[in-house]
Amino acid sequence: MSPAPAPPSPRTRTLKVCGATSTRDIAVLATAGADLAGLWHGVPGGPAELPEREVAALAAAARATGVLHPVLVTFLSDTHALSGVLARTGIGTVQLHAYQRPSTVRALRTALPDAVIIKVLHVTGNTCLERPLLGAYEQAGTDLFLIDATTPDGRVGSTGQCLSEDTVLDLADRFTLPFWLAGGLNPANRSDHERVLHHPRLHGIDVDTAARGGDGRIAGPAVTRLARVWGT
Structure with a gap:
C-alpha cells in the first residue's frame, strides 16, 4: 500500500473537488489532477451525503492513491461526535461547512491538536455572516478559511453562486x-478572479459542479481542465 500523502502546504495552490461518493470518483480525481477529495458526512439532505462506513472506505481509497488527501465536509457541531468520526475514519482534515461557532473550533482543536481545521465563511451578496467572528475563529485554532457563496434564501454548499472579486479581497484583508x-x-470565469489568484494567502480553489460531466458524475476531463486553467 502506498503511504498516505501529506496535506498540501498552505503555500501551494491546491484543487479540492467536493462530493466524491464512490471509489470510481476517487480514482478519477487521483489521475485527473485533484489534490483533495471532499467527503460529505453530517450534511442532512445533501446530494453527496455518505454514512460513516463509506466515508472511511473512500478516505482509505484516497490515501492509497498516494496523491489524494481526504477532507471531511460536515455540518456537524457536536465536538464529541465529530472527533469520533475523524478518529474512526482516519481523516485528518475537516471542513466545517455550516455555522459552527468559534467555541466548536476551540473544542475540536483541544480534542484533535494535529487536525487541520477549515472554517467556511458564508457570503450572501457582499455580506459575510461570520465577519464579526473572524478574529475569534483565528484565536480558536482555525487553520484555513474557505470563502464560499450562499443563495439569497440561505442555502449553503455547492450552490454554484459566484462571488465578486472585490468582496473576496475585502474579506481576505x-x-x-x-x-x-x-x-x-469554472474554467470560463477564471479571469474574473485574477487579483484573488495573486493574493499571497490564497491556498487553493474548491469546486463541485464544474468538476462534473453532463451525467452529473465527477469527470476526468473536467477536473483536468480545472487544474490546468486555474494553475493548481
Whole structure:
C-alpha cells in the first residue's frame, strides 16, 4: 500500500473537488489532477451525503492513491461526535461547512491538536455572516478559511453562486490565515478572479459542479481542465 500523502502546504495552490461518493470518483480525481477529495458526512439532505462506513472506505481509497488527501465536509457541531468520526475514519482534515461557532473550533482543536481545521465563511451578496467572528475563529485554532457563496434564501454548499472579486479581497484583508476560494468557479470565469489568484494567502480553489460531466458524475476531463486553467 502506498503511504498516505501529506496535506498540501498552505503555500501551494491546491484543487479540492467536493462530493466524491464512490471509489470510481476517487480514482478519477487521483489521475485527473485533484489534490483533495471532499467527503460529505453530517450534511442532512445533501446530494453527496455518505454514512460513516463509506466515508472511511473512500478516505482509505484516497490515501492509497498516494496523491489524494481526504477532507471531511460536515455540518456537524457536536465536538464529541465529530472527533469520533475523524478518529474512526482516519481523516485528518475537516471542513466545517455550516455555522459552527468559534467555541466548536476551540473544542475540536483541544480534542484533535494535529487536525487541520477549515472554517467556511458564508457570503450572501457582499455580506459575510461570520465577519464579526473572524478574529475569534483565528484565536480558536482555525487553520484555513474557505470563502464560499450562499443563495439569497440561505442555502449553503455547492450552490454554484459566484462571488465578486472585490468582496473576496475585502474579506481576505480582514483575517491573516490562508484561504481557499469557492463559489461557482469554472474554467470560463477564471479571469474574473485574477487579483484573488495573486493574493499571497490564497491556498487553493474548491469546486463541485464544474468538476462534473453532463451525467452529473465527477469527470476526468473536467477536473483536468480545472487544474490546468486555474494553475493548481
